[in-house]
Amino acid sequence: MANTSYFAGLIGGIKSLCNGLSVTFRELWTPKITERYPENRKENNIPERFRGTLVMPHNEKNEHKCIGCGICQMQCPNGTIKVVTEMVETADGKKKKQLVRYEYDHGCCMYCMLCTRACPQGAIEFENEYESAVFDRKALIKVLNKPGSKCEEKPARPAVAKPATAPAAANGTPATANANAAAGNAEAKAKAEKLVAAAKKAQENAVAARAAADEAKAAAEANPDDAALQQAMTEAEAKAVKLETAAKTFAQKAAEAVEAAK
């Protein structure tokens, strides 16, 4: 309005106000979205993705997909889930974890869905069931696996694995070369890092030796008559020089290795 003239602003303002009024007038007659809950509980349409309660779907053979890994339990920020497992031996003599009880405390759940996202097997999911009110808090602790249920047998592994490997084999050569180069590079890098660390340590040693030598020198100069101190001074000096040379060599080597890794 600031840029327009008085009358243009006035007429434009009236137009936009009428526009707003027409929007609300139309809205007056649109169907209302309010759900009258207890009356319409039969036909109440809750969106499919509404997070009402956690469930573990079972198939018709009373089998679930849970392998008892406990990732959901670790993911849960509220400690809502408790997975009780046991170790059993299968027919072919392998040890295997098996789900005993899957406890879900609905009263603690904040419906963040971290558990269902983390589940590697897709064994748990949220349902849009929303009428969860009970009179006792204990009734909210539910066991999700049905009595007598067991883990669904997975189909044999190769059947699943094959299609995944086939495309990789087709363009294998460049991929492998790349991988080799990457591995070599990683090795060189690791070596360089090691050498750098060694050089650093040698440098530290050299500095310490130099300090000791200086001290010995000072002591010897203070008492020029003491032969033992003169001796110690000479020895310390020699050690310091030796260590300093070593540190220099290490530093050079480390620099070379770093260059090579690059």
Added chain:
Amino acid sequence: MFDFSDFTSWLDTVLLRVMPEWLTILVECVLVALGIITLYAIFAMVMIYVERKFCAFVQCRLGPDRVGPWGTIQVVCDVLKMLTKEIVSLRKTDRFLHALAPFLVVTASMTTFACLPWNKGAQIIDFNVGVFFFLAVGSIGVVGILLAGWSANNKYSLIGAMRAGAQIISYELSIGMVMLTMICLAGTMSFSELCQNQAEGGWYIFRGHFVALAAFIVYLIAGNAECNRGPFDLPESESELTAGYHTEYSGMDFGYYYLAEYLNLFICAGMASTVFLGGWAPFVIPGLDGFNEVMAMIPGFVWFLAKVFFVLFLLLWERWTFPRLRIDQILTLEWKYLIPISMTLLVLMALCVSLGLTF
């Protein structure tokens, strides 16, 4: 046409037969006062219900529908709650002014309420300068609001009250000017004569060409601002000032402001329907006698209430459409737009009347 004065004169003669004159007048005054207060309370509740439902429908909701059929008992419950709530007395406030302020607001609102012409012969306050009286008494309300803001010793209240003062006093100018425009057309300031004229010759909004129509719109805008309702609800603007001038009020003291706010809206609509739409006057087209007789079969109070609720619909529609203005925008709207417009309307109406261009 149903004439309410038949009933009142009958009551007068009956009472005069059994008691002296001074007692008759006293009894009649008490009856009238009771009538006003009852109507005031009933219409406040109706208004609150209508407002809630309308607001809900504009926002694609159903509004209150739990207590009673379609939520009708909800308002009664709210009123009972308000009546039983504790009135918190505050330290460091001006106690006397703090207690006085809501009564000033409610008194102004009730007195203007009494000016409304409900039916032929059913008018409580009616004399030759009725419109002036209405405007003058209506202005007392702003004193109550200013006192409320001042006495609460609270910066939010004071800012709200100052805004209310600036806003109401500004918008009274347009209201006065628009009323003058219509008085210019009507030639009278008495509400009963206004209605009688319109019952005989048609409503002023049709008789005054587009000038009366424009004056009607200006009156609605200014009247809305007078009632401190959105988009002009700066005095209470809850997002900035918690509740504005009535922040520190509780219980029924707050209830008076609440009542007065809704009733002022009703009064604003009632005045618009009296001056522009004929009050209790039925819809008449001069010359079509058969049609006029059919229209006159409908009693006056039905006409009046129908018109009031039509105007209320316009006011609510506007209130729930537009966002709140800033204080400088409100004053710009009044001083730079509405006052020039209403002055032009007054001059145009004077020209129309003097040149005999009205119906």
